[in-house]
Amino acid sequence: MSTRQSQGTTLFTALLVLVGIGVVVQLWLLAASVDALMRHQGGTAVRAAVASAVVFVINGLLVLYVINFDRKVEQGRN
Amino acid sequence: MSEKEGSKQNDCLECRKKKDARWREDFPVSWESDNYVTRREMVKFLALGSLTIAGANAVVAGLPHIVKASQMPRTRIALASSIPVGGSKLFAYPSEDDPCILVRQTNGDLVAYSQVCTHLSCAVVHNEQENALFCPCHHGYFSVAEGRPFAGPPTRPLPRIRLEQQGNEIFAVGVEVA
Numbered sequence A: 001m002s003t004r005q006s007q008g009t010t011l012f013t014a015l016l017v018l019v020g021i022g023v024v025v026q027l028w029l030l031a032a033s034v035d036a037l038m039r040h041q042g043g044t045a046v047r048a049a050v051a052s053a054v055v056f057v058i059n060g061l062l063v064l065y066v067i068n069f070d071r072k073v074e075q076g077r078n
Numbered sequence B: 001m002s003e004k005e006g007s008k009q010n011d012c013l014e015c016r017k018k019k020d021a022r023w024r025e026d027f028p029v030s031w032e033s034d035n036y037v038t039r040r041e042m043v044k045f046l047a048l049g050s051l052t053i054a055g056a057n058a059v060v061a062g063l064p065h066i067v068k069a070s071q072m073p074r075t076r077i078a079l080a081s082s083i084p085v086g087g088s089k090l091f092a093y094p095s096e097d098d099p100c101i102l103v104r105q106t107n108g109d110l111v112a113y114s115q116v117c118t119h120l121s122c123a124v125v126h127n128e129q130e131n132a133l134f135c136p137c138h139h140g141y142f143s144v145a146e147g148r149p150f151a152g153p154p155t156r157p158l159p160r161i162r163l164e165q166q167g168n169e170i171f172a173v174g175v176e177v178a
Helices: A003-038 A042-077 B003-026 B031-035 B039-066
Strands: B075-079 B088-092 B099-104 B110-114 B125-127 B132-135 B140-143 B149-151 B160-166 B169-176
Touching: A003 A042, A003 B039, A042 B039, B075 B088, B099 B125, B099 B160, B110 B169
Parallel strands: none
Antiparallel strands: B075 B169, B088 B099, B099 B110, B110 B160, B125 B132, B132 B140, B140 B149, B160 B169
């Protein structure tokens, strides 16, 4: 395995773990906002939704980074 | 095993392979590769899951705005004259499952709050001696004037019930969450 490929594997595993943690945090936020809704605390649900959107943007950026990395590796091969 | 039997078995194996080859043309994905999930597929699945959860969170946050405050019922809860200074009355608002408490303060003003403690949802009661709303479960205290916690484990104020007085009648018209 080339250095570039091995770097890619490590990077990809790390990003996968990061995105996984992000999704778990989002699930926790969803549970908290449903709980807040049941207690008639709309403000908490809004804050949880904003935090969830921020986590999604971070996850999306990480996935875009992986896609760009893949593209660069492919261009390097060709 | 004789040579004949051996060749028969080989023929059958070839037959099977031919049959398999035809079958494979229609269904080219093997069980092994069907069950194999790459990390790329996993990360894409997680990203889609992330989007779905963010959407669900937005829907949950938007629900109270969809059900507008103006749609809160106007419920008659008591006669003003029936509640003495320092006295209280229990009622339910906006639905029968939402217990609330109406208190007449020492200055004569009426205030109402949700009776559900913001710590662990026990029912708060009026403590006249300490002029506070008291949660007996974990000894949480809320001020009668503002509903803010000042002792015990609760950190969030009690939701306040908006009141309107028409003549001698008191109506609950909405819920304010701090």
